[in-house]
Amino acid sequence: MEALVASAVGVMTAAGIFLILRRRTFPVILGLSLLTYAVNVFLFATGRLALDAPAVLNKYKDVPYTDPLPQALVLTAIVISFGMTAVIVMIALSAYLSSKDDHIDMSAHDSVDAPGEDA
């Protein structure tokens, strides 16, 4: 169980880092989403792994329970990363449509341009 979760986090992080180093926006966004998946699984594991255990304390008898806080953290993280991915897809799309180019880097020409002029 531990090995499975650990290698899932590791493989997703490795793939994510490989992808965010690419030159076009699409793989970079894919890499970012893979990284967010990795961190979500990682956050789950921070409360220690427990199988078949409820996330609430039992007041009548001493049964195993799992830490509910990481679940709340993961929920927040999922919502935020999902929204952020949507935002970057939209910005990348409009950048692509307005410059007909989906390279993530700025060419020398771009940076010399006065950015305020084209508003």
Place this chain on the structure above:
Amino acid sequence: MNHWIVAPIVLPAILAPFIIMVLRYHLDLQRIFSVAGVVALLGIALTITAQAAGGDIQVYELGNWPAPFGIVLVLDRLSAMMVLLTALLALPIVLYAIASGWDDRGKHFHALFHFQLMGVCGAFLTGDAFNLFVFFEVLLIASYGLMTHGGGAVRLKAGVQYVAYNLLGSTLFLFALGTLYAVTGTLNMADLAVRVAELPADDTALLRVGAVLLLLVFCIKAAVLPLHFWLPASYASAPLPVAALFAIMTKVGAYSIIRMYTLGFGPQVEATQGLVGDWLQPAALVTLAIGAIGILGAQHIARMVAFCAITSMGTLLIAISLFTETATAAALYYVYHSTLATALMFLVADLVMERRGGAIAPTAPMPQSGLISSLFFVGAIALAGMPPLSGFIGKLLVLDAARDAPDANAIWAVILIGSFVTIVGLARAGSLIFWKSHDAQHNTETGPKNEEEAQPAPAPEPNPGLVFTAVFAMAMGLVLLTLFAGPALEYTNKTAEQLFTPENYIAAVLGGDT
């Protein structure tokens, strides 16, 4: 409980959706509400600063859950002064954005502006590490919208980079928080500090990993070398009034370093020993050096000001990394100075760019050249740290605090040479933009534009009076900061004193009912 503490977050949180949903098609009403909101925020900030100035640390328990189980907001001197700085910065910027018509070049400027203020104030007030992450995200989401405000191919491309880089930073932040939670079992900053100090020596490896990751995240935010490279392109391509507001965002990173590392991860804890001193200090020195070289080499005024922001972060982080009470007091004074000075320079750069484009090269003279050049002069003096403005006092304090440090020679050399290079760079830009342009008027080589504009064109802004009022208000802030340096320093000294006795903070948060 004192409900004023939550007001700087609640006010923009209500105002921003109100502007989107009710005032969507009424730009005039949006402007009125937006300015009123910022003025109200300023009032609230003054109130809470007055309350915090007494030295009490006040805790606001959200949902009335006691710490460490619920999320708390903590008002101490540091958070109060940072909220006040945010409000002081926001007022001239919102006036400038309105008067220059920037808010009309895209949609939802005012709503995003207030969401940004909410995130910044929240980050300064929260006493919970995960809540800090959430407020970081709030301010980042708003900043994505503001950065691409107005559109345009270059701005959108820079926006993609900016968003991608910050998403990466957020992921790293989550990894850091996850690691810290796995080791300590808490995310409340005060509780974290207690648990970190109590941790058995065998368990500290993972804690150190978490602390390093956290430092990396804050360094990304604070644009410390080698994690600074998102800043020049993003700030130079953003609408410049927005870039002026972003001057506070790098300070959120610096604030978080001060907060987390004075509270829990200081040199007194073995696991995190040397992180701020040995690691951050060289990075800060290189940041200052590279920033100064960037100012000298910039071909575009917006990029030059972005590098000014990097130099000022370098000086600030040198002061923070000294990690003594006097150095922190100096750093806090420098935070105020550098935020206002950088914002002033961004606004001046916008005035220049609206009139003649941003290239640092002689072109035809622009309207109101004399007025703008004097503002540029004020901003340049402040940023370079020349007397008589507050930059001089700030740098003097940092140098003085560094006198007893082990690397005092290196710090003095880098700060002084960096200031010199900054002066040269700013003087070069100023003379090319303002003086050579007048010479160029008599020169036939400069192109056909001269003959068309025998008379200087009128100001491009719809309301030039208010534009200059806003910029002068920002400059006035610097003047006041210089005039009242005594009281300001007294406050920052007491703030540093409070920061270096974290027991009081911990007792206030975990002590129970307030």
